C-alpha cells in the first residue's frame with residue numbers, strides 16, 4: 001500500500017531505478033531482499049497469504065490448460081523456479097502423479113512451502129514426488145527448467161540464462177505470466193509479434209481491454225510496478241527475450 005502511494009511520485013520525479021517501494025521504505029535494496037530480512041517475519045507471512053489469495057482468484061483449471069503436463073514422460077522433473085509456497089506445483093502434482101516436482105525459492109519461503117506441502121498433499125511429499133529446495137535463481141540452476149514471474153526484463157533474461165545453462169536438449173521452459181491487454185485495441189493479426197498471441201478485444205461500447213471486467217490484471221501490474229519491477233505491463237518482448245537467450 002505504501003509502495004503504491006509512492007508510485008506517482010517516482011514516475012513524476014524519477015531517481016535512477018528507484019521504485020515506489022524504495023522511496024516508501026527508505027531502502028535501495030530489492031523488495032524480496034527487504035521482505036526476507038529477519039525483522040520482516042510478519043510481512044513475509046502476509047505476502048504469502050496474499051499470494052495464495054491471488055492464486056485463489058484464478059480458475060483452478062488454468063494451470064492444466066496452459067501446458068500439457070500429462071504429455072511429459074513419466075518421471076519427468078518439473079522445477080518451479082521462484083515457486084513460493086508451491087500452490088501451483090501442488091496443483092500440477094495432484095493431477096500428474098507420474099511427475100516429480102521441485103519447488104525452489106529462498107530459505108524462508110521454502111520453510112513455508114514445506115509446511116504447505118505437508119498440509120495439502122502429504123502423500124506426494126512423503127513419496128518425494130514433491131520436494132522443496134532452497135535456491136537463489138540469480139545463481140546457476142542446480143536442476144533444470146520452469147516457471148518465472150515478476151522481474152524486470154534485464155533480471156528475467158539473467159534468470160533465463162541460468163536455466164538455459166542447466167537445460168538438457170529435452171528440457172521445456174514454461175513461462176507463466178499475465179499479459180496486459182491493450183486499452184487501445186488489438187493489433188491486426190499480421191502485426192502480432194507471436195502468431196495467435198493477441199486476444200480478441202471486447203465489443204463496443206465496452207473498452208477494448210474489457211475495462212473494469214479485467215481490472216484485476218491492471219491492479220496487479222500497478223502493485224508489481226511499485227514494488228518489484230520498473231517497466232509497466234509485462235509485454236510479449238519478455239517471451240521474445242526467452243528466445244534470444246537460447247530457448248528457441
Ligand SMILES: C[S@@+](CC[C@H](N)C(=O)[O-])C[C@H]1O[C@@H](n2cnc3c(N)ncnc32)[C@H](O)[C@@H]1O
Nearest residue numbers: 032051082083084105106109135136137138150
Ligand atoms: C510473486 S511470487 C510468485 C510465487 C509463485 N510462483 C506463484 O505464482 O504463486 C515470487 C516468488 O519469487 C521468490 N523469489 C524472489 N527472489 C528470489 C530469488 N533470488 N531466488 C529464488 N526465488 C526468489 C519470492 O520469494 C516469491 O516466492
